[in-house]
Amino acid sequence: MNFIFTEDQIQFKDAIKSFLTDECTPKSIREGWEAKQSFNSDRWQSLLELGVLNSNLPEDKGGLGMDQVTLALMVEEMGYAGLPEPVAEQTFLINDLMPLLPSSISQAIEENYDAGAKYISIAHPLAPNPLFINNSAGLILFDSSECKFIAKDDMDFEIISSNDPSREIFKINSMKSTISSPENFEELNSAVSARGALMTAALLIGLAQKMLDLSSVYVGDRTQFGKPIGSFQAVKHMLADVAVRIEFAKPAVYRAAYSLSENNPKSALHCAHAKFMCAQAAELACKNSLQAHGAMGYTWEMDLHIYMRKAWSMMACWGNEDKQQDIIFKTLTSSSEELGVLYTF
Amino acid sequence: MKINFTNEQHAFRDEVRTWLASNVPQRPLLSLDTKEGFEQHRQWERTLNKGNWSMVTWPKEYGGRGLDLIQWLIFEEEYYRAEAPTRVNQNGVFLLGPTLMEFGTHEQKSKFLNAMATGDHIWAQGWSEPGAGSDMAAIRTTAVLEGDHYKINGQKTWSSRASYADWTFGLFRTDLNSERHRGLSFILVPLNLPGITVRPIPQLDGEPGFAEIYFDDVEVPIENLLGGDGEGWKIAMATAGFERGLMLRSPARFQQTAAKLLKLYLAKQDQCSPMIQAKVVEAWAQSESYTLSIYHTASKMLAGGSIGSESSLGKIFWSELDHMMHQTALKILGASAELSQESRDDAAKWIKGFMFSYAGPIYAGTNEIQKNIIAERLLGLPR
Numbered sequence: 001m002n003f004i005f006t007e008d009q010i011q012f013k014d015a016i017k018s019f020l021t022d023e024c025t026p027k028s029i030r031e032g033w034e035a036k037q038s039f040n041s042d043r044w045q046s047l048l049e050l051g052v053l054n055s056n057l058p059e060d061k062g063g064l065g066m067d068q069v070t071l072a073l074m075v076e077e078m079g080y081a082g083l084p085e086p087v088a089e090q091t092f093l094i095n096d097l098m099p100l101l102p103s104s105i106s107q108a109i110e111e112n113y114d115a116g117a118k119y120i121s122i123a124h125p126l127a128p129n130p131l132f133i134n135n136s137a138g139l140i141l142f143d144s145s146e147c148k149f150i151a152k153d154d155m156d157f158e159i160i161s162s163n164d165p166s167r168e169i170f171k172i173n174s175m176k177s178t179i180s181s182p183e184n185f186e187e188l189n190s191a192v193s194a195r196g197a198l199m200t201a202a203l204l205i206g207l208a209q210k211m212l213d214l215s216s217v218y219v220g221d222r223t224q225f226g227k228p229i230g231s232f233q234a235v236k237h238m239l240a241d242v243a244v245r246i247e248f249a250k251p252a253v254y255r256a257a258y259s260l261s262e263n264n265p266k267s268a269l270h271c272a273h274a275k276f277m278c279a280q281a282a283e284l285a286c287k288n289s290l291q292a293h294g295a296m297g298y299t300w301e302m303d304l305h306i307y308m309r310k311a312w313s314m315m316a317c318w319g320n321e322d323k324q325q326d327i328i329f330k331t332l333t334s335s336s337e338e339l340g341v342l343y344t345f
Numbered sequence: 346m347k348i349n350f351t352n353e354q355h356a357f358r359d360e361v362r363t364w365l366a367s368n369v370p371q372r373p374l375l376s377l378d379t380k381e382g383f384e385q386h387r388q389w390e391r392t393l394n395k396g397n398w399s400m401v402t403w404p405k406e407y408g409g410r411g412l413d414l415i416q417w418l419i420f421e422e423e424y425y426r427a428e429a430p431t432r433v434n435q436n437g438v439f440l441l442g443p444t445l446m447e448f449g450t451h452e453q454k455s456k457f458l459n460a461m462a463t464g465d466h467i468w469a470q471g472w473s474e475p476g477a478g479s480d481m482a483a484i485r486t487t488a489v490l491e492g493d494h495y496k497i498n499g500q501k502t503w504s505s506r507a508s509y510a511d512w513t514f515g516l517f518r519t520d521l522n523s524e525r526h527r528g529l530s531f532i533l534v535p536l537n538l539p540g541i542t543v544r545p546i547p548q549l550d551g552e553p554g555f556a557e558i559y560f561d562d563v564e565v566p567i568e569n570l571l572g573g574d575g576e577g578w579k580i581a582m583a584t585a586g587f588e589r590g591l592m593l594r595s596p597a598r599f600q601q602t603a604a605k606l607l608k609l610y611l612a613k614q615d616q617c618s619p620m621i622q623a624k625v626v627e628a629w630a631q632s633e634s635y636t637l638s639i640y641h642t643a644s645k646m647l648a649g650g651s652i653g654s655e656s657s658l659g660k661i662f663w664s665e666l667d668h669m670m671h672q673t674a675l676k677i678l679g680a681s682a683e684l685s686q687e688s689r690d691d692a693a694k695w696i697k698g699f700m701f702s703y704a705g706p707i708y709a710g711t712n713e714i715q716k717n718i719i720a721e722r723l724l725g726l727p728r
Contacts, residue, residue: 003644216724231727236720251637
């Protein structure tokens with residue numbers, strides 16, 4: 001039992017944090033919004049060159065063979081920075097699913113994929129509006145019984161508006177030619193659902209931490225009644241409550257990632273648990289952060305909403321808290337799963 | 346990262362389980378807050394000590410097993426799984442014991458640690474006073490040095506276990522001209538000394554879980570001073586750290602409650618709305634998270650890290666969780682939730698636990714104080 005990170009894992013986390021601090025500023029995110037081009041190709045290219053985009057592809061496919069725990073730590077930082085490009089989706093969903101995809105589909109993807117250099121978008125009943133189709137090479141589409149791949153040129157799509165301008169989402173109007181396969185669908189579908197839950201959980205915990213940090217700085221600066229408002233207990237306690245929820249959501253993310261890396265049969269439960277905890281933490285972070293910012297928090301000008309909007313989307317996509325609650329309850333009651341001591345690990 | 350138990354850890358678990366299976370009393374003991382129940386629990390401390398299980402985390406040189414934190418968590422899991430009796434000497438084993446090891450003299454260690462382990466000395470806490478609760482630095486009970494002893498005058502209150510305990514430890518003002526945190530000393534006081542009056546305070550459940558202690562010219566030998574004269578605050582903070590940290594509430598008890606809550610819900614599901622299901626899941630999810638977090642922290646400490654203000658986060662989390670779980674159980678019980686006598690659905694146990702869960706956000710530093718600590722020390726908010 002050694003529930004701590006390796007030095008390598010911490011180095012990867014620190015490296016991406018430092019890159020994103022410089023390259024993914026609120027200013028650059030807003031520039032993307034104004035240009036209606038939130039996918040910044042230069043930043044995508046840099047992340048490719050840094051080895052992030054293909055980090056979890058196997059070494060013989062041009063990657064680093066990175067495990068899910070390290071990846072989760074990196075995705076947390078992507079959340080913290082509010083990174084608009086779908087790097088979490090590319091790594092956590094597409095790269096990670098490749099070995100499970102029916103061979104006809106994985107071959108088609110590889111032809112379009114350029115070892116992770118090009119984005120492959122994804123749509124699933126839990127996240128039905130695929131991101132950045134115009135910047136992608138194609139789309140993996142899950143429906144109720146099979147998985148399809150459609151190359152970008154083989155579909156007609158249009159942009160639809162998201163409440164988070166960093167997320168350019170699309171509607172597919174028609175498809176000319178698709179490669180589809182029902183092969184391995186059940187396993188594939190539960191794998192993508194679990195990864196979607198864990199990916200959004202990791203993003204949410206980073207987003208929640210960012211909102212808490214912004215709020216902590218703001219209430220230290222803003223003065224009323226002759227004092228920083230952060231010296232008032234009503235304000236302190238609101239933010240302390242957020243810190244508590246974040247603290248106890250984080251280990252659920254790391255455990256779920258570890259379970260995936262070990263092919264633990266309970267990994268779907270662990271991923272649902274992570275999303276459940278992180279969605280609750282992020283929800284409170286949004287509410288209390290906006291409140292701590294006062295009227296400024298309700299403006300477009302303040303950066304807080306960059307992260308809040310993404311958090312709202314991440315709570316909703318890949319199974320919201322209510323859906324995860326349902327998964328957890330069914331798992332705990334359907335099988336021989338026993339609760340209580342001895343069954344956590 | 347490796348989140349699995351080793352073979353040695355599994356073997357240790359088996360050893361604990363086997364011992365508990367043949368030693369935990371078949372029938373539950375009487376409440377430890379009754380005179381007879383207190384003595385039954387003292388007897389259980391003796392039984393634990395015979396198997397060398399009474400202070401497993403203490404170093405071997407002090408008669409413990411020198412277990413690391415992961416082994417301690419395993420021990421606790423088995424302890425709660427076996428529904429073994431509440432530790433009547435929690436104050437000694439988990440609070441004063443580690444403090445003595447850090448600050449005590451050789452003589453103090455040999456006198457007190459062994460008696461603590463054997464159950465001969467059951468300890469009460471003596472921090473709060475009528476005018477010093479959350480504001481502990483407002484302590485006014487005085488201990489004046491007169492030759493080879495301190496003369497103590499004043500009053501302590503909310504002193505856990507003091508109704509039947511043998512000894513108390515706490516802070517006393519030894520420098521009469523001092524204010525606030527300065528001039529306080531950490532003194533160990535036998536509760537049978539002349540001049541001491543203990544008045545039990547019945548709690549919400551009707552039993553005297555704590556008491557007032559009056560000191561009227563009580564003479565305590567100078568050897569009972571722990572650490573230096575005037576160093577009491579520093580030592581008390583270390584004690585509070587042990588308490589709020591890992592040792593006060595191990596995850597196992599909350600996991601057990603969550604498991605029982607699910608069982609209760611499944612038995613009565615047809616009488617409940619879907620709102621209750623969401624709460625039952627939340628109980629599992631949060632107790633699972635608390636467990637993961639404590640194993641994460643324990644691993645960090647084993648790797649050389651330390652626990653500081655972070656322990657305030659945990660205190661808030663488990664105390665709110667415990668209350669939520671019991672509140673939910675009472676909703677599931679419906680009209681049975683007023684039964685305080687034995688019934689098939691264990692309503693009385695849930696009610697007792699429910700009432701006790703109101704104490705969680707208060708003892709060991711109220712949650713409001715913990716939130717101030719989090720805001721100021723972890724988030725960097727201004728004082």
